[in-house]
Amino acid sequence: MGGLRSQASQGNYPIPAGTRDILPEEMRELRQLSSALLETFQRFGYGEVSTPTMEYEDVLVQGDERAAGASYRLFDEHGQVLALRSDMTIPIARLAATRFADAEPPLRFCYLSHAYRAVRPQRGQQREFLQAGIELIGADAPDGTVEVLEVLTAALDAGGLPRARVGLGHAGMFTALLQEMGVPPADGRPVLEALSRHDLVELEQRVAALGLDERRRRTLATLPQLRGGAEVIERAIEVGGDDVRAPISRLAEVSGRLGERGIAERVIFDLGLVRDLGYYTGAIFEVYDPALGHVIGGGGRYDGLLARFGHPLPACGFALYVERMHVAQAEEDRARAEGRT
Amino acid sequence: MSEPLRLAVSRGALFGETLDLLERIGVDTAVLRSDSRSLMFPGGEVTVVTMRPGDVPTYVEAGAVDLGITGKDVLMEQHERVVYELLDLGYGRCRMVVATRAGSRFADDLERRLGAVRIATKYPRVAARWFEQSGRQAEVIEVKGSVELAPLSGLADGIVDLTATGRTLEENDLEVREVIAECTARLVANRVAHKMRHDAIDRIVKRIGNGAA
Numbered sequence: 001m002g003g004l005r006s007q008a009s010q011g012n013y014p015i016p017a018g019t020r021d022i023l024p025e026e027m028r029e030l031r032q033l034s035s036a037l038l039e040t041f042q043r044f045g046y047g048e049v050s051t052p053t054m055e056y057e058d059v060l061v062q063g064d065e066r067a068a069g070a071s072y073r074l075f076d077e078h079g080q081v082l083a084l085r086s087d088m089t090i091p092i093a094r095l096a097a098t099r100f101a102d103a104e105p106p107l108r109f110c111y112l113s114h115a116y117r118a119v120r121p122q123r124g125q126q127r128e129f130l131q132a133g134i135e136l137i138g139a140d141a142p143d144g145t146v147e148v149l150e151v152l153t154a155a156l157d158a159g160g161l162p163r164a165r166v167g168l169g170h171a172g173m174f175t176a177l178l179q180e181m182g183v184p185p186a187d188g189r190p191v192l193e194a195l196s197r198h199d200l201v202e203l204e205q206r207v208a209a210l211g212l213d214e215r216r217r218r219t220l221a222t223l224p225q226l227r228g229g230a231e232v233i234e235r236a237i238e239v240g241g242d243d244v245r246a247p248i249s250r251l252a253e254v255s256g257r258l259g260e261r262g263i264a265e266r267v268i269f270d271l272g273l274v275r276d277l278g279y280y281t282g283a284i285f286e287v288y289d290p291a292l293g294h295v296i297g298g299g300g301r302y303d304g305l306l307a308r309f310g311h312p313l314p315a316c317g318f319a320l321y322v323e324r325m326h327v328a329q330a331e332e333d334r335a336r337a338e339g340r341t
Numbered sequence: 342m343s344e345p346l347r348l349a350v351s352r353g354a355l356f357g358e359t360l361d362l363l364e365r366i367g368v369d370t371a372v373l374r375s376d377s378r379s380l381m382f383p384g385g386e387v388t389v390v391t392m393r394p395g396d397v398p399t400y401v402e403a404g405a406v407d408l409g410i411t412g413k414d415v416l417m418e419q420h421e422r423v424v425y426e427l428l429d430l431g432y433g434r435c436r437m438v439v440a441t442r443a444g445s446r447f448a449d450d451l452e453r454r455l456g457a458v459r460i461a462t463k464y465p466r467v468a469a470r471w472f473e474q475s476g477r478q479a480e481v482i483e484v485k486g487s488v489e490l491a492p493l494s495g496l497a498d499g500i501v502d503l504t505a506t507g508r509t510l511e512e513n514d515l516e517v518r519e520v521i522a523e524c525t526a527r528l529v530a531n532r533v534a535h536k537m538r539h540d541a542i543d544r545i546v547k548r549i550g551n552g553a554a
Contacts (some may be wrong), residue, residue, distance in 0.1 A: 010470060120421065123403065167536050198425040227539050268536050288533040293404010295532065340344060 018127025030130070033200045033326055034112050036158040037132040041110035044151045049109045053093040053116075057081040062308055063090035064278050071118035071127075076173065085118035087319060089279070092135045097309035105138020105313055112322075124294060124324035133299065133319035140314045141301060142253040145283045146261060148299070148316045149254075152285070153266045159325050163330065163341070164296065165266055167227070167286040168254070169273025171300060176247035177223070177240070181216050188296075195224055196274045209276065219243060224272030230255045232269040250282060279305045285318055291331035297325045346534075346541050348387050349401060349409035351394035355526050358432040363389070364421050366548040375445050394506070398422040398529070407534035408542065413524040414503055418464045425535045427546055428528040437467060439519040441499035442492055458498045461491030468501035471521050489513035 015021070015339025021253050022030065038048060053072075060067035060083055068090055070083040085091055088111050096107055112132045119125055134151055136144050149166060156164040174195060178188040187210055193202040200221075207220040219240035226232045226239075236244050251269065258264040268288075275284045275298060282301035289296055306313040335341045350359050360370045360464075368387050372379075382389040390406055395418075397411035402422045409424070414437055416426065439460070457478040462468045465483045472479035482497055491497040493513060503524060504510055508516065528549065530542055 091552065165537060197420075198532070201426050201429045225543075227536055268539070270536060286536075288537055290533070290537045293402070293531050293533050 003241050016127070018121040020126060028328075030322060030326055032113060033159055033297070033329070034130070034132060034322055036160075037155050037322070038101070038110065038112055040155045040158040041132075041134050041151065044108070044134075044147075044154070046108040046110035046136075049092065049095060049111055050113065051085070051088070051095055051111075053084060053114065054082040055085055055091055055094070057083040060085070060090050061093055063093055064307055066278065068279070069117055069276075072116050072121070081245070085113075087115050087131060088113050088131060089135065089317060089319075091299070092317075093137075093302075093305045093309055093315070096135075096313075096315075097306055097311035101311060106144070107137040108134070110134045124292070124296075124321065124327040126323065128148050130322040131296075131319040132322050133317055135315060135317035137306065137315040138313045139316070141250060141282050141303075141316070142257055144314065144316045145254050145301060146257040148318060149258065149267065150261050150263060152287070152297075152299075152318050152320075153263045155320060156266075156287070159290050160329050161296075163291070163327065163332065164287060164289040164328070165268050166250070167268050167270040167273055167288060169270045170251050170282045171275065171280040171282060171283050173247045173270070173271065174224070174274075177220070177243060180243045180247060181212060181220075183210055185310070191220070195272065196276065197273075200224060200272075215241070216243065227268055227270040227272065230258075230264065230269065232271065236271055273314070275300060283316070287318070287320065289325075289328040289332070291323065291335050292328040294324060296321055296328055302323065345384055345386055346538065346545065347390055347406040349390045349392055349397045349406040349411075351397055351411050351415075352391045353394045355394065355433045356391075357432075359526065361399045362410075362430065362432070362549065363387075366545065386440055386541075395419070398424055400526065401529050401531050404531045404533055407441040407531050407538060408525055408545070409453060409529045411529065412503075413522065413527050414464065414467070414475065416527060416529065417467050417522065417524075420466070421534055424529040425532060426527055426529050427535075427542075428549060430526040430528055430549070433524070433526040434554065435503045435505040435524050436517075437464070437501065437521040437524055438504055438510075438517045439471070439499055439501055439521065440492075440504075440515040440517050443511075443516040444516050459496070460499050460501055461488055461497035463488060464501055471519075489515060 057067060057073060060070055067083055068086045070086040072084040074082050076082055092109055100107055115129055115131055116128055119127060136148050152166055191203060191206045194206050204221045207217055210212055222239050223236055226236055233248060233255055236248055258267055273284055279302040280300040281303045284300035286295050287297035297318055297320035301316045303314040306315055360373055364370050368384060373382050373389060380391055394411050394415050397409040398419045400406045401409040403426045412433055428476045457480050459482060460468050461482045461484050465481045468481045488500045488502045489509060491500055535542060
């Protein structure tokens with residue numbers, strides 16, 4: 001900061017909490033990053049689409065009971081409830097189901113769009129934020145998942161983040177595991193809640209209260225801590241035996257294909273990974289860069305979502321938070337300058 | 342991996358036992374024990390960063406440090422912060438309780454007559470959640486200093502606070518009415534570091550697990 005600012009220059013015309021102005025120097029870099037991402041998506045055959053910033057709340061709720069966390073609502077001139085979209089996945093599912101109902105799958109869409117959530121504003125995370133991402137509709141696991149991961153790692157490279165990694169887990173794995181062990185859903189719920197809060201201490205306590213045998217108890221307590229390369233899958237089967245084999249088989253399929261595409265070392269298998277949106281059904285992703293303490297993107301499979309719009313097709317996608325990627329770029333530059341990489 | 346893990350340690354009630362723990366897992370704590378002015382203590386495998394207990398979740402969530410040690414009470418109060426809670430370290434054991442003036446049905450009467458009790462606390466969010474969950478109305482008053490003063494002076498009808506031995510409560514003529522939680526020191530990790538540096542973190546966790554038991 002260059003010197004003290006006078007009271008007058010700050011003005012008294014505030015903008016809403018969690019929003020901000022962007023000035024030319026930053027805007028130029030953001031534009032460059034956005035273009036690099038879009039070009040990558042298009043190179044893989046994904047066509048850019050745009051949807052309204054506002055949707056009918058009913059339509060978002062059709063996709064997810066909690067409207068995917070949409071937080072800002074208003075009434076239109078007819079008294080209908082509109083909501084600012086909280087991500088692009090449901091709007092694009094709606095678009096695919098209505099505008100491409102007769103098209104031959106798979107469908108490949110990409111976007112660069114603002115979305116809105118009532119988050120606690122912090123570094124690189126505002127209430128209005130820019131997302132760049134893709135949706136691959138009509139391609140099943142594991143091939144579709146692997147394609148999406150391939151585009152994702154290419155996008156991270158194009159965005160100047162070669163050290164970034166993708167955490168890969170499976171949305172239903174823990175639920176399936178509890179079921180496999182014969183735990184009634186009501187008893188399993190506190191375990192899943194502890195898992196989604198990343199509270200491994202409470203998870204272990206909750207698991208202990210289930211009255212399972214020693215090995216199963218150890219499996220449930222150990223599995224969420226397993227993360228790393230493909231060896232994690234072996235390790236999970238070692239720990240959990242037959243209980244684990246079926247729930248983990250989908251991840252094992254993906255694992256085999258990643259090597260063929262040369263992206264195995266960009267992926268961290270994470271058996272404790274959970275995401276808070278309800279529509280995920282299979283593989284789930286989180287994106288990390290070592291220079292930044294926050295997640296810079298996420299995604300996964302949502303094979304049930306299109307069916308909720310009357311067009312049953314499997315689907316998979318991701319969204320990168322463009323502003324956070326930009327912060328990560330700056331942090332990577334700083335780390336390089338300080339000789340820390 | 343070359344860079345040492347950064348570990349945030351609370352200066353406060355947990356500090357002494359945390360240093361003992363670090364020593365057991367092979368971290369040299371001589372400088373930490375003798376130097377009370379520095380804030381960062383570089384080491385080969387672990388760089389220790391000292392701070393107030395309530396700041397630990399902030400630093401860990403932002404990734405300014407990879408790991409942190411702080412009380413469960415702090416984590417409960419700041420439960421919206423996204424950190425991975427990895428280990429119960431077992432020490433610093435105390436209870437988060439609701440306490441009122443000893444022997445009286447004071448608070449119950451007030452709740453019945455006025456519809457709400459006034460609760461003084463350093464943990465406003467824990468207190469509000471506790472009363473809300475149990476279907477009661479409370480007016481939560483945040484105080485910074487000695488909470489025991491609030492019911493004595495008439496600021497509040499009861500308190501929500503941590504107690505280890507119960508002696509301070511007793512000395513101030515307060516008695517425990519409800520236990521909200523058992524609190525101990527916890528090891529927490531940043532969400533990104535937990536994945537990107539899983540080998541280094543697991544090594545530390547394993548060593549603590551072996552040594553802390």
